[in-house]
Every structure is written in structure tokens, then in C-alpha cells.
Amino acid sequence: MPSLTDGQIQKLEKTACEVRQDIIKMLLAANSGHSAGPLGSADIFVSLYFAVMNIDPKKPDWPDRDRLVVSAGHYAPVYYAAMAHRGYFPKAELTTLRKINSRLQGHPHNETLPGIDNSSGPLGQGISQAVGIALAGKIDKKRYHTYCFMGDGEQDEGQVWEAVMFAGKNKLNNLINIIDRNNIQIDGFTEDVMPLEPLKDKYESFGWHVIDVDGNNVCEIIDACNKAKAINEKPTVLICHTIPGKGVEFMEEKFEWHGVPPNPEQAKDALHQLRTLGGRIRGEHE
Amino acid sequence: MINKKLNLNPKIFDKDVEQVPTRFGYGEALVELGKTNPNVVVLTGDLSASTRVDAFGKAFPDRFIECGIAEQNMMGIAAGLALSGKIPFVGSYAVFVPGRCWDQLRVSVCYSNANVKVAGAHAGISVGPDGATHQALEDIASVRAIPNLTIIAPCDSIETKKATIAAANIKGPVYFRFTREKTPVITTNDTPFKIGQAEILNEGKDAAIIACGPLVYQSLIAADILAHEGVKVRVINNHTIKPLDEKTIIAAAKETGAIVTVEEHQITGGLRGAIAECVTANYPVPMEAVGMPNSFGESGQPEELLEKYGMTVKEIVRAVKRVIKRKKSK
Numbered sequence: 001m002p003s004l005t006d007g008q009i010q011k012l013e014k015t016a017c018e019v020r021q022d023i024i025k026m027l028l029a030a031n032s033g034h035s036a037g038p039l040g041s042a043d044i045f046v047s048l049y050f051a052v053m054n055i056d057p058k059k060p061d062w063p064d065r066d067r068l069v070v071s072a073g074h075y076a077p078v079y080y081a082a083m084a085h086r087g088y089f090p091k092a093e094l095t096t097l098r099k100i101n102s103r104l105q106g107h108p109h110n111e112t113l114p115g116i117d118n119s120s121g122p123l124g125q126g127i128s129q130a131v132g133i134a135l136a137g138k139i140d141k142k143r144y145h146t147y148c149f150m151g152d153g154e155q156d157e158g159q160v161w162e163a164v165m166f167a168g169k170n171k172l173n174n175l176i177n178i179i180d181r182n183n184i185q186i187d188g189f190t191e192d193v194m195p196l197e198p199l200k201d202k203y204e205s206f207g208w209h210v211i212d213v214d215g216n217n218v219c220e221i222i223d224a225c226n227k228a229k230a231i232n233e234k235p236t237v238l239i240c241h242t243i244p245g246k247g248v249e250f251m252e253e254k255f256e257w258h259g260v261p262p263n264p265e266q267a268k269d270a271l272h273q274l275r276t277l278g279g280r281i282r283g284e285h286e
Numbered sequence: 287m288i289n290k291k292l293n294l295n296p297k298i299f300d301k302d303v304e305q306v307p308t309r310f311g312y313g314e315a316l317v318e319l320g321k322t323n324p325n326v327v328v329l330t331g332d333l334s335a336s337t338r339v340d341a342f343g344k345a346f347p348d349r350f351i352e353c354g355i356a357e358q359n360m361m362g363i364a365a366g367l368a369l370s371g372k373i374p375f376v377g378s379y380a381v382f383v384p385g386r387c388w389d390q391l392r393v394s395v396c397y398s399n400a401n402v403k404v405a406g407a408h409a410g411i412s413v414g415p416d417g418a419t420h421q422a423l424e425d426i427a428s429v430r431a432i433p434n435l436t437i438i439a440p441c442d443s444i445e446t447k448k449a450t451i452a453a454a455n456i457k458g459p460v461y462f463r464f465t466r467e468k469t470p471v472i473t474t475n476d477t478p479f480k481i482g483q484a485e486i487l488n489e490g491k492d493a494a495i496i497a498c499g500p501l502v503y504q505s506l507i508a509a510d511i512l513a514h515e516g517v518k519v520r521v522i523n524n525h526t527i528k529p530l531d532e533k534t535i536i537a538a539a540k541e542t543g544a545i546v547t548v549e550e551h552q553i554t555g556g557l558r559g560a561i562a563e564c565v566t567a568n569y570p571v572p573m574e575a576v577g578m579p580n581s582f583g584e585s586g587q588p589e590e591l592l593e594k595y596g597m598t599v600k601e602i603v604r605a606v607k608r609v610i611k612r613k614k615s616k
Binding site: 063069109110111117118119120121122124125126127128129130131132133134135136137139140158159162163165166 | 353354358361362390398399
């Protein structure tokens with residue numbers, strides 16, 4: 001794939017900024033949910049939906065589509081916002097998140113919303129499902145890629161390493177695992193709660209190709225995905241280093257914002273910061 | 287009186303009745319399914335010979351997936367395969383599957399309504415010498431509350447084969463439960479089998495024995511003994527525990543007024559639980575239970591254990607007499 005033009009990059013960054021604003025609005029309306037991870041990973045989701053994955057929102061069940069298995073179900077706000085922007089469902093529906101009779105369940109459900117490839121919430125399960133989907137692709141000689149999106153705290157789960165071991169053994173080169181390495185989880189910093197480092201060495205020793213990525217840089221994310229697709233002999237993991245709460249100063253790098261939503265005043269402040277890119281520009285709606 | 291319409295094994299009451307482990311029927315069915323349905327895939331967790339999937343593995347190596355000793359991942363992979371159009375059969379000993387992957391069964395499989403067929407082998411106390419850790423006596427209870435899941439405990443190897451093939455032809459998750467030991471073959475290839483339809487193997491109106499798994503055989507023997515004493519007992523093979531054949535169960539409550547449940551499982555939450563829920567909600571009658579009395583097992587020979595923990599013909603006969611006494615004293 002040719003490298004992106006400046007215009008394309010700016011467009012992706014603008015979409016990511018809009019997705020972040022939607023995340024704030026969704027969390028405010030829901031009055032519960034996760035703030036830091038979804039904000040930090042907006043660039044990853046936008047890159048996947050707008051530049052990386054071979055998908056068609058009008059044909060969510062297209063058998064040859066690339067799959068996205070969201071293993072960390074609590075990233076639902078960014079997942080839904082990216083999908084809505086990509087055209088899977090109306091953006092107006094986003095503020096129904098977590099509300100009764102909504103298709104936007106607190107954690108994603110494949111049977112409820114078209115375009116959702118799996119159900120997740122309990123951590124560690126998605127990577128196994130992604131392995132199964134990648135394996136089915138191999139058995140059927142399909143050319144689709146399976147992307148798995150995981151949190152870093154999620155790596156604590158034993159099931160993850162069962163799946164990582166299996167993928168290594170079976171050389172699933174059609175599987176690309178993307179870890180949001182934001183260093184926080186509910187109880188604190190990952191290295192205090194349960195150290196993951198050296199994470200790269202762990203994956204490499206299980207037979208994976210590892211790429212360290214600036215997870216808040218759309219060019220780097222897209223470039224790494226293209227490199228991963230070119231790796232033929234093993235599965236690839238992108239360790240995406242991100243800033244949790246990215247774009248909202250009072251949330252950035254704070255584990256306290258892992259699992260809580262903003263209150264109305266905080267949301268107003270957050271939206272102002274996102275619209276003005278932290279005061280660097282005049283917001284369009286100010 | 288044996289129900290002639292069901293074409294049961296004519297040698298059922300003979301001393302030399304053929305005996306085959308139920309799990310053998312699973313292995314045979316998988317090979318047949320492999321030939322007819324290219325979407326059938328089989329997953330194993332380092333127990334391919336004892337769970338009888340090795341023949342499928344030899345015949346269809348490209349559709350046979352060795353997952354190692356990692357049941358949580360195995361269940362998740364099965365879900366992923368099903369979400370991609372495969373019909374995965376995933377199995378291990380019942381203490382491991384579903385024992386070690388209940389959450390994966392609940393969320394990855396049942397909540398997603400993934401078309402995964404789950405086999406729990408070596409269930410019940412008759413596993414024997416391995417002891418309590420390997421005797422799955424809680425598996426039905428532990429999965430019965432999960433929505434979308436069909437639960438089947440076949441009575442013999444032939445029924446197991448039919449259940450396995452039938453499961454491949456319905457959409458949605460299924461849990462089967464098999465036992466290790468050789469047990470009498472009750473049915474024949476001509477005996478009807480339909481998921482969700484209990485069969486009345488023996489007719490009678492003094493009481494009803496509702497059983498599942500190989501203890502259906504002991505229930506028939508008990509009914510035969512009681513018939514010689516003038517007590518006519520209906521014996522129902524309730525192979526499908528979920529969805530329950532409520533029509534047949536309610537009819538049994540109404541027409542016999544006394545029910546005994548028989549299962550190689552804890553008496554809480556399994557077959558007895560399912561039947562009691564149905565009976566109390568529709569037509570309450572006295573019930574007695576034969577099964578594991580809320581206790582862990584131990585090492586021993588299968589027949590010694592069944593004797594010690596009260597899952598024998600003698601105990602079934604006693605339970606029938608108790609329940610009839612209660613019915614009469616009402």
C-alpha cells in the first residue's frame with residue numbers, strides 16, 4: 001500500500017478527534033463506562049476502520065471481510081463510535097450506549113449489532129476467538145485477516161497465553177494482535193498490579209513477530225499493520241504504546257480514569273479541549 | 287410393560303446384554319459426520335483416544351485441532367470457528383469441559399449463540415479409581431442455567447451416536463454428557479430419537495421413573511422387579527435435560543402422581559432440578575431422587591461406588607416404594 005498523503009493523514013486524525021468527542025458524549029449520556037482506554041485507542045480504531053481493514057459496512061456478514069475481534073469489551077465506546085463513523089449504523093444511535101433496549105450493549109454482543117464479529121467482556125476470551133476465526137480462514141483457504149484488539153491489563157489472564165502459544169504453534173500469519181499498551185488497569189499501573197514486561201520478549205518467545213508502535217500515530221499504526229500482513233511465517237503482535245485518556249488533559253496517564261465516565265462539567269471541559277486540540281486551535285463550534 | 291413401538295434391544299433383560307461405553311457412539315458419529323459435512327471440525331485437549339475423537343483425527347487430519355491442555359482457549363477457538371461457519375465439536379473429560387471453561391462456554395459460545403457442540407466425557411461417579419477430582423457430578427447443574435444451551439445425556443452408545451448426528455443438524459450450542467464404562471445397550475438403530483423428546487420405555491401408572499444416562503438401564507431393571515411385585519412403573523428416558531420435554535413430564539405427573547428421578551449426578555441442579563421445576567410449576571406430585579447425595583466421590587471400582595452412593599437398582603426400587611407411599615398418604 002502506498003504511504004498516505006498529508007491530506008489523508010489529516011482526515012484520519014480529524015476523524016479520530018471526532019470519535020473522541022463522541023466517546024465523551026456517549027459516556028456522559030450513559031453515566032457509566034470506561035474513559036481512558038477508549039480515548040487512548042481512538043487512533044487505532046480509526047486506522048483499522050478507515051485505512052487498514054478490507055470491509056464493507058453495507059455487507060457486515062461478507063464472508064471474505066477482514067475480521068476485528070475486540071477482546072477487551074470495555075473498549076465498546078470507541079468501537080461503536082468508529083463503526084458509526086464508518087457507516088455501520090447512524091451516529092445518532094451512539095448516545096443510546098448502555099441504555100435499555102439499545103443495540104449498543106455495555107460490552108459488545110455479536111447477536112445484537114450487525115458488524116460486531118464476537119461477544120466480549122470477560123477478558124482474555126477474544127484472543128481465543130480470533131485464533132479460531134484465523135484458523136477457519138486457513139482451513140477454508142480464505143485471504144481475510146483477523147485483527148484482535150486487546151488491553152494490556154488483559155494480558156494477566158492465563159487464557160491469553162494459551163491462545164498465544166496455540167497461534168505460535170500453528171503459525172497463524174493471518175492473525176494480527178493489537179495491544180493497547182497504555183500501562184494502566186483498574187487498580188493502578190500495570191507494572192505495579194502485575195508486571196507485563198518484558199512483553200515483547202514474551203510474545204517473541206511464543207513464536208510471534210513483534211512490532212512496537214506509537215499507538216497515537218495513525219501513520220505508524222497503518223504502516224505496522226502493512227508490515228504485519230507481509231510477515232509470512234508467524235503471527236504478529238503490535239504493541240501500541242498509547243496515552244490513556246489521550247486528548248483530554250485531566251484524564252491523560254491517570255489510571256483513575258480507567259473505568260469511570262466524566263460528569264457534565266468534566267465532559268464540557270473535555271469536549272472543549274478536543275474541539276480546540278488542547279487550546280491550539282479555535283473550535284469550530286465555540 | 288416395555289413399549290414395543292420403540293424397538294428397544296430385545297436382549298435387554300438377558301444376562302449377556304451387549305455392553306458398550308456411551309462415548310464410543312460419539313466417536314463413530316464424528317467419523318460419519320466428517321464424511322457428510324465438510325464444516326464439521328473436532329477439537330481435543332490432549333485426550334483424543336479416551337474421548338474417542340482419534341478416529342476422526344486419522345480420517346480428517348485437516349479438520350482435527352489439537353489444542354493441548356488448555357480448555358479455556360480450546361472453547362474460545364471453537365467459538366471463533368463456529369462464528370466463521372464451522373461446526374466445531376469440542377470435548378474433554380466433563381470435569382475439564384465444561385468444568386474449567388464455564389465462562390468461555392457462557393460468553394464466547396452461548397451468549398454469541400455460536401454453533402459449538404460440547405462433549406463432556408467420563409462424567410459421573412462410575413469413572414471410578416481416578417477419584418473425586420475426575421468424577422463430574424456437577425456438570426449438568428453448572429451449565430443448565432446458561433441460556434441458548436441444549437443439554438443431552440444419552441442412555442447408551444447407539445443413542446449417543448444419534449444425539450451427536452442430530453446435534454450437528456440443529457443450530458446453536460449443545461452439551462453432551464458421556465460416561466466411561468461399558469454399559470448395556472438399551473436402544474437399537476430403529477429406536478426413535480429426537481432432541482427434546484423424552485421417550486416412554488416402559489408403561490405404567492403407579493409411579494414414573496424419569497432417568498437419563500446409563501442409569502436408564504437400572505431404572506428398567508427396577509421397573510421389571512417392581513412389575514413382578516404388582517407395581518407398574520412408567521420409565522422415561524429423559525435424554526434431553528434442556529429444553530425439557532414438559533409435555534411428557536407433566537403427563538407423567540398427572541397420570542402416575544409419583545415421580546422418581548434417577549441420574550449419575552448430584553441430586554441438586556441436574557435432572558432432578560429440571561424435573562422438579564417443571565412438576566412444581568405445573569402439577570405438583572411427590573418426588574424422590576436417586577443420585578449423588580450432595581457429596582464428593584472417592585476412588586473405587588464403578589460398581590462399588592454406585593453401591594456406596596446409592597445409585598443402584600435396589601435404591602431405585604426403594605425410592606419408588608417411598609414415593610408411592612407418600613402418594614397414597616396424601
